[in-house]
Amino acid sequence: MRFIVRRLGFFLVTLWAAVTLNFLIPRLMPGNAVLAMMSRYKGHVNPQAMHALQIAFGIKAHESLLHAYFTYLGNIVRGDFGISLTFFPDTVSHQVLQALPWTLMLVGTTTILAFVLGTFIGLISAWRRGGSLDGLLPPIFVITSAFPYFWLALLAIWLFSIKLGWFPESGGYDVTTTVAWSWDFISDAIYHSILPAMTILITAIGGWILTMRNNTISVLAEDYVRMARAKGLSPWRIMWTYAGRNAILPNLVGFAMSLGFVVSGAILVEFVFNYPGVGWMFLQSVENQDYALMQALFLMITVAVLLAILVADGATAMLDPRTRDRS
Amino acid sequence: MSVPAVADSPSVAPLETPARRPGADLWRAVARNRKAVVGALLLLFFFVLAIFPGQIAPYAPTGEEFGRGLPPSSAHWFGTTAYGQDVLSQLIWGTRQSLAIAFAVGGLATLISVLIGVSAAYFGGFTDGFLSLVTDVILVIPIFPLIIVIAAYERNSGMVTLVVVLGLLGWSYGARQLRSQALSLRNRDFLEAARVRGERGLYVVFFEILPTMTSLIVASFLGAALYAVLFAAGLQFIGLGDPNSQSWGTMLYWAENNEALGAGMAYWAIMPGVCIALLGAAFALLNYAFDEISNPALRRRKLEQKGAESLHTAPVPEVAADPTKILEVRGLSVAYASDAGPVVAVDNVDLDLGRGEFLGIVGESGCGKSTLLYAIARLLGAPLAGEITGGQILFKGRDMVTLGERELRHIRWREYSVVMQSAMNALNPVLTVEAQMRDALEAHSKMSKREMHARAEEVLRLVSIDPVHLHSYPHQLSGGMRQRAMIAMALLFTPDLIIMDEPTSALDVVAQRSLMVQIKELQERLGFAVIFVTHDMSLVSHFSDRLLVMYAAQVAEYGDTRQLFERPLHPYTQGLLEAFPSIRGEKVRLTGIPGAPPDLLRPPSGCRFAPRCPHVHERCMIGPPLYEVDGDLVRCVLYEHEREAALAQ
Numbered sequence: 013m014r015f016i017v018r019r020l021g022f023f024l025v026t027l028w029a030a031v032t033l034n035f036l037i038p039r040l041m042p043g044n045a046v047l048a049m050m051s052r053y054k055g056h057v058n059p060q061a062m063h064a065l066q067i068a069f070g071i072k073a074h075e076s077l078l079h080a081y082f083t084y085l086g087n088i089v090r091g092d093f094g095i096s097l098t099f100f101p102d103t104v105s106h107q108v109l110q111a112l113p114w115t116l117m118l119v120g121t122t123t124i125l126a127f128v129l130g131t132f133i134g135l136i137s138a139w140r141r142g143g144s145l146d147g148l149l150p151p152i153f154v155i156t157s158a159f160p161y162f163w164l165a166l167l168a169i170w171l172f173s174i175k176l177g178w179f180p181e182s183g184g185y186d187v188t189t190t191v192a193w194s195w196d197f198i199s200d201a202i203y204h205s206i207l208p209a210m211t212i213l214i215t216a217i218g219g220w221i222l223t224m225r226n227n228t229i230s231v232l233a234e235d236y237v238r239m240a241r242a243k244g245l246s247p248w249r250i251m252w253t254y255a256g257r258n259a260i261l262p263n264l265v266g267f268a269m270s271l272g273f274v275v276s277g278a279i280l281v282e283f284v285f286n287y288p289g290v291g292w293m294f295l296q297s298v299e300n301q302d303y304a305l306m307q308a309l310f311l312m313i314t315v316a317v318l319l320a321i322l323v324a325d326g327a328t329a330m331l332d333p334r335t336r337d338r339s
Numbered sequence: 340m341s342v343p344a345v346a347d348s349p350s351v352a353p354l355e356t357p358a359r360r361p362g363a364d365l366w367r368a369v370a371r372n373r374k375a376v377v378g379a380l381l382l383l384f385f386f387v388l389a390i391f392p393g394q395i396a397p398y399a400p401t402g403e404e405f406g407r408g409l410p411p412s413s414a415h416w417f418g419t420t421a422y423g424q425d426v427l428s429q430l431i432w433g434t435r436q437s438l439a440i441a442f443a444v445g446g447l448a449t450l451i452s453v454l455i456g457v458s459a460a461y462f463g464g465f466t467d468g469f470l471s472l473v474t475d476v477i478l479v480i481p482i483f484p485l486i487i488v489i490a491a492y493e494r495n496s497g498m499v500t501l502v503v504v505l506g507l508l509g510w511s512y513g514a515r516q517l518r519s520q521a522l523s524l525r526n527r528d529f530l531e532a533a534r535v536r537g538e539r540g541l542y543v544v545f546f547e548i549l550p551t552m553t554s555l556i557v558a559s560f561l562g563a564a565l566y567a568v569l570f571a572a573g574l575q576f577i578g579l580g581d582p583n584s585q586s587w588g589t590m591l592y593w594a595e596n597n598e599a600l601g602a603g604m605a606y607w608a609i610m611p612g613v614c615i616a617l618l619g620a621a622f623a624l625l626n627y628a629f630d631e632i633s634n635p636a637l638r639r640r641k642l643e644q645k646g647a648e649s650l651h652t653a654p655v656p657e658v659a660a661d662p663t664k665i666l667e668v669r670g671l672s673v674a675y676a677s678d679a680g681p682v683v684a685v686d687n688v689d690l691d692l693g694r695g696e697f698l699g700i701v702g703e704s705g706c707g708k709s710t711l712l713y714a715i716a717r718l719l720g721a722p723l724a725g726e727i728t729g730g731q732i733l734f735k736g737r738d739m740v741t742l743g744e745r746e747l748r749h750i751r752w753r754e755y756s757v758v759m760q761s762a763m764n765a766l767n768p769v770l771t772v773e774a775q776m777r778d779a780l781e782a783h784s785k786m787s788k789r790e791m792h793a794r795a796e797e798v799l800r801l802v803s804i805d806p807v808h809l810h811s812y813p814h815q816l817s818g819g820m821r822q823r824a825m826i827a828m829a830l831l832f833t834p835d836l837i838i839m840d841e842p843t844s845a846l847d848v849v850a851q852r853s854l855m856v857q858i859k860e861l862q863e864r865l866g867f868a869v870i871f872v873t874h875d876m877s878l879v880s881h882f883s884d885r886l887l888v889m890y891a892a893q894v895a896e897y898g899d900t901r902q903l904f905e906r907p908l909h910p911y912t913q914g915l916l917e918a919f920p921s922i923r924g925e926k927v928r929l930t931g932i933p934g935a936p937p938d939l940l941r942p943p944s945g946c947r948f949a950p951r952c953p954h955v956h957e958r959c960m961i962g963p964p965l966y967e968v969d970g971d972l973v974r975c976v977l978y979e980h981e982r983e984a985a986l987a988q
Contacts, residue, residue, distance in 0.1 A: 026475075244779070279487075
């Protein structure tokens with residue numbers, strides 16, 4: 013219990029750090045990007061948009077930095093991220109909520125799938141040490157894990173869409189179908205998500221395979237695995253409850269640590285595929301200098317990663333009694 | 340101690356290996372690793388391109404002098420861009436920036452991670468708490484989106500900004516690793532020694548701590564360099580870099596903007612990615628190789644069959660098993676694979692064990708006694724690839740050496756069980772005591788849940804542990820309780836033989852004693868035989884029926900415990916006995932044995948104890964056999980006359 017409380021504390025500290033960075037970065041940049049931007053926009057956008065910017069940056073005339081900071085914090089706590097310039101006059105929050113399900117479905121599913129599959133393959137590979145699987149996989153995945161996601165996405169589009177015509181080139185769904193909870197729409201969305209999903213899966217899975225394999229190899233050298241052999245347990249039982257269950261614990265920590273990397277890659281994959289998710293919207297906002305939207309999306313991505321880490325922590329606490337007892 | 344030279348005798352290998360610089364070892368390990376070599380060659384290739392682009396590239400990278408979007412030809416291997424530039428030349432010129440970013444960011448990030456990681460570990464306390472928190476926060480904040488946010492405000496940022504931002508955000512993973520390694524070093528003897536010598540903090544950090552972490556520092560450099568290559572290319576690709584710079588990421592940006600893939604200029608879009616992937620792969624391969632080098636368990640050594648066969652000692656004669664014995668070991672040899680060749684850890688050992696007998700095996704650490712034990716239990720294997728290279732292990736008439744893993748599983752735990760040195764390591768940390776007993780019971784019997792629970796409670800009571808601890812996890816028990824719980828586990832099926840590997844060594848003297856008494860009582864009550872390995876001869880003196888003294892993989896002396904204590908024959912046994920104070924005996928000076936056991940990779944050619952023996956003389960240059968003296972066996976030429984006398988009779 014105390015473990016979870018401590019992790020919650022860490023969650024809040026990290027969230028606060030991200031929010032503060034968000035507030036400080038535009039002000040710390042050379043030439044104070046915020047002021048420069050405000051003067052640039054003055055007269056070009058209507059007062060409502062101006063107000064949106066003021067909310068995004070917590071800026072009002074003649075306010076001290078500290079006061080601005082607290083105004084900003086207050087807005088964020090209320091979920092008021094201002095108004096999007098790109099999708100004017102829609103609010104940032106509404107836009108973010110529209111993009112969110114797409115990313116959750118695509119990136120969330122593939123990340124979990126990559127972790128589960130990678131962990132499983134890593135375990136088997138280490139268990140059959142020296143077998144053909146183990147001889148082949150590690151070198152291959154050392155290399156694929158170094159691939160740039162976006163390049164693999166380009167390659168996938170070139171091969172499977174342009175050359176072979178198997179999958180659509182871009183988008184999350186066919187614009188001619190109506191967005192609704194209908195089978196047509198869902199199957200179309202799945203069809204559109206196959207290429208981007210495979211791209212993320214192939215680049216992300218290598219890391220999990222390698223760490224799980226190496227963890228398992230270390231665990232297999234432990235006395236308790238030898239003890240399990242001495243007890244004459246079935247190889248299946250030894251692999252899962254003795255080797256696997258202990259080897260997955262550091263992998264869960266690794267999951268938390270490399271999640272940011274996977275999400276970064278996913279952003280670019282969405283960009284390449286014009287996939288209507290958070291990552292694509294994030295880069296759109298950068299392109300359109302829609303800073304309010306950009307900042308909100310950055311926070312969103314951070315919160316998503318932090319939530320995933322909390323889930324990993326919960327799983328660790330469930331699987332490892334020592335974590336539960338540690339104060 | 341001088342051994343007179345004997346003609347034609349092989350020279351005695353030096354006992355101590357000469358001190359080598361750790362750097363030389365690392366270098367050799369890298370050169371032997373195939374992944375490292377491939378990674379290094381790739382990196383070298385890109386280095387050459389980066390240093391001499393003008394000499395290698397066929398054209399200038401920016402000149403828009405050719406046809407637009409030409410397909411690949413002998414003049415333009417990868418075709419031309421939509422602006423009429425040679426793709427190959429652009430690739431070659433682009434190497435420079437990618438490498439520069441990789442090394443600059445790698446260097447900066449590594450510098451910060453060393454500073455933060457080592458100072459967190461070195462200073463500890465509040466500093467550590469604060470620095471670790473900062474490290475963890477930066478670690479989980481998604482860095483790439485953050486970089487995009489920064490780059491969005493600072494458009495078309497130059498290389499310097501890019502390097503600084505990537506460097507400032509990319510150090511946390513390395514810092515975390517370095518901190519934990521530095522923490523584990525903090526209490527090592529050599530640091531204590533440096534502190535006692537009065538060396539100053541910074542000196543200790545730079546000359547004592549850092550050199551031992553070389554491979555980890557290199558690994559974190561490679562990791563940061565890899566991430567810099569990928570992130571920089573990503574930024575340039577989405578148009579947040581300098582669009583006029585010569586780099587692979589910028590090439591991809593222009594290629595994407597001109598829809599190169601669909602417009603027949605596929606190489607323009609594919610090749611920069613190939614280069615990024617190859618450079619990334621070079622860093623990843625090197626990183627992985629360093630991981631393997633710093634964690635030897637990841638490397639797999641195989642015992643070379645040729646070497647192993649030559650180790651095979653004289654064939655064991657086919658002799659029928661003695662029905663009065665439950666265990667007969669004949670001519671057993673075990674070898675480990677090592678980088679320098681096979682190491683024979685058990686050399687032609689014979690022993691036997693009657694029903695209900697207690698056999699002690701004693702010797703210094705590294706003499707092969709634990710290996711012998713695990714060979715008998717057929718538990719060799721990971722982490723060290725030990726293999727039985729010869730001999731027989733007859734357990735209740737069956738030769739255990741020839742049994743397959745499946746057949747072994749049927750007799751394991753039912754007929755013989757094992758108790759290990761440290762229950763903390765030998766019990767699965769994530770399962771309760773009951774779960775670990777239940778899985779053994781499930782594997783070998785068809786008991787119901789209730790019966791299994793009853794049996795688990797019963798064996799815990801046998802070792803005087805309250806059955807409430809069935810629901811405890813190993814870490815919740817005290818050291819003594821853990822050991823006893825493990826013994827209880829070994830009693831689940833009341834086997835004929837329990838093999839014990841120093842089960843008391845983790846305990847204090849009082850707890851050791853009471854555990855020994857308990858083991859002996861259980862043995863008398865339940866009638867199982869025991870093989871008990873220990874380095875502490877006095878511990879088994881009152882409990883074992885017979886003793887086997889091992890030295891450098893061989894049996895030095897083997898006989899009745901009482902006789903062996905009263906009249907030790909082998910100079911090594913005598914030395915061992917002199918190393919322990921006698922409680923009842925007269926006051927004598929403890930002399931012990933000077934020197935250390937030999938390196939089993941290169942054991943002395945004659946008697947293995949000769950270099951440390953007070954009675955050494957010429958005839959020790961030839962390895963002695965086991966001589967029988969008053970029913971005991973001893974490997975020492977001092978007793979040669981005894982055999983001659985016996986033969987003469």
